[in-house]
Amino acid sequence: MKILVTGGAGYIGSHTTLELLRAGHDVVVVDNLINSHEEALRRVERLAGRPLAFQKVDLLNKEALAEVFAAAPIEAVIHFAALKSVGESVVQPLRYYQNNVTGTLNLLEIMERHNVRRFVFSSSATVYGDPKTMPITEDIPLSPVNPYGQTKVAVENILGDLYRSDDRWGIAILRYFNPIGADPSGQIGEDPNGIPNNLVPYIAQVAVGRLPHLPVYGHDYPTPDGTGVRDYIHVVDLALGHIRALDKLRGETGLFVYNLGTGRGYSVLEVAAAFERACGRPIPLRVLPPRPGDAAVSYADPTRAERELGWRAERALDDMVNDSWRWQSRNPDGYAAGGG
Numbered sequence: 467m468k469i470l471v472t473g474g475a476g477y478i479g480s481h482t483t484l485e486l487l488r489a490g491h492d493v494v495v496v497d498n499l500i501n502s503h504e505e506a507l508r509r510v511e512r513l514a515g516r517p518l519a520f521q522k523v524d525l526l527n528k529e530a531l532a533e534v535f536a537a538a539p540i541e542a543v544i545h546f547a548a549l550k551s552v553g554e555s556v557v558q559p560l561r562y563y564q565n566n567v568t569g570t571l572n573l574l575e576i577m578e579r580h581n582v583r584r585f586v587f588s589s590s591a592t593v594y595g596d597p598k599t600m601p602i603t604e605d606i607p608l609s610p611v612n613p614y615g616q617t618k619v620a621v622e623n624i625l626g627d628l629y630r631s632d633d634r635w636g637i638a639i640l641r642y643f644n645p646i647g648a649d650p651s652g653q654i655g656e657d658p659n660g661i662p663n664n665l666v667p668y669i670a671q672v673a674v675g676r677l678p679h680l681p682v683y684g685h686d687y688p689t690p691d692g693t694g695v696r697d698y699i700h701v702v703d704l705a706l707g708h709i710r711a712l713d714k715l716r717g718e719t720g721l722f723v724y725n726l727g728t729g730r731g732y733s734v735l736e737v738a739a740a741f742e743r744a745c746g747r748p749i750p751l752r753v754l755p756p757r758p759g760d761a762a763v764s765y766a767d768p769t770r771a772e773r774e775l776g777w778r779a780e781r782a783l784d785d786m787v788n789d790s791w792r793w794q795s796r797n798p799d800g801y802a803a804g805g806g
């Protein structure tokens with residue numbers, strides 16, 4: 467199929483684009499490069515041994531987006547493009563709603579105009595807030611605790627209304643747990659701007675000496691070692707989940723919601739220890755108070771995705787951190803340095 471990937475230069479988008487090319491799909495990427503580098507796409511092409519089409523387009527520029535659809539017979543859209551920093555969304559809520567919600571509305575309107583009705587959406591476990599029972603199933607009430615999470619719920623609601631208005635749509639909402647890792651080649655990976663917010667990119671920068679120690683947010687959560695527990699999932703497993711969702715939408719219409727996680731949680735200390743094994747260096751820790759808004763524990767019930775998509779996460783924590791480390795150690799300054 468000819469697939470439009472929005473945000474395809476980003477972390478998850480670049481890995482998914484690579485798997486799409488490997489699976490034989492043709493890919494058109496649109497990205498405004500606000501949080502990514504075109505170099506990621508050049509590397510994806512080299513790894514796949516096949517070209518892709520890239521257009522530097524902002525989803526808020528409706529005319530430019532419409533031209534992409536006019537120029538190529540798009541059959542399905544995977545929509546990654548969004549701003550994703552929780553802290554930033556608290557300070558700049560209007561920018562987040564504008565980018566993530568209006569950008570998606572623009573995209574859906576143009577899709578409708580061009581009779582393209584297969585849509586895969588990047589949602590997040592953040593839509594669940596801080597649920598009381600684990601594992602998290604798709605049916606629990608949504609309760610986001612920050613503007614970023616609200617933008618994800620807003621788009622999920624729009625997609626529900628859209629499907630109820632026109633059942634020719636095939637929509638897969640994928641709620642990711644905590645993506646980490648990188649393609650095993652070490653050529654593409656996560657390249658956050660500035661000081662990372664998320665655990666594994668932070669550890670990776672401690673390991674290469676860019677940051678002095680890992681802040682451990684909270685040590686007396688009701689967990690086995692007192693630190694927060696999350697469902698970390700290898701980004702390649704996540705990318706493959708998108709291919710399975712697309713396969714489903716090729717054959718049927720409907721509105722589908724899936725958790726993409728492994729179903730098991732690891733603590734901050736377990737992840738730090740695994741990373742030490744991967745890189746062979748100590749990761750100095752500094753225990754700090756809990757980060758506001760953080761849940762103690764979060765892990766998925768991924769059985770619906772297994773049952774309906776035939777997908778399950780295969781890669782273990784050690785694979786995830788080994789692959790994160792390979793990317794980070796070969797690209798200590800990310801894509802900006804241009805090496806690799």
Ligand code: NAD
Nearest residue numbers: 473476477478497498499500501502524525547548588590
């Ligand atoms: P990322 O920032 O690496 O990728 C997002 C891409 O979208 C970037 O390349 C950015 O330049 C682009 N973009 C943003 N706004 C745009 C716009 N208006 N027009 C065109 N391009 C735009 O983030 P990621 O980690 O790859 O996340 C991809 C998606 O998955 C996002 O929707 C994110 O909210 C969601 N998600 C991510 C995580 C995670 O931990 N990484 C977890 C759950 C959900």
Ligand code: UD1
Nearest residue numbers: 552590592644663664665668681682683694695734759760
């Ligand atoms: C965060 C976002 C969430 C988003 C997800 C994407 C917040 C509050 N939540 O989730 O909306 O969907 O990323 O992956 O930002 N930790 C440390 N030290 C650090 C960084 C993190 O101890 O330097 C701990 C956290 O307290 C948490 C765990 O590591 O227990 C994972 O944190 P992180 O990678 O930021 O992911 P989430 O908080 O799950």
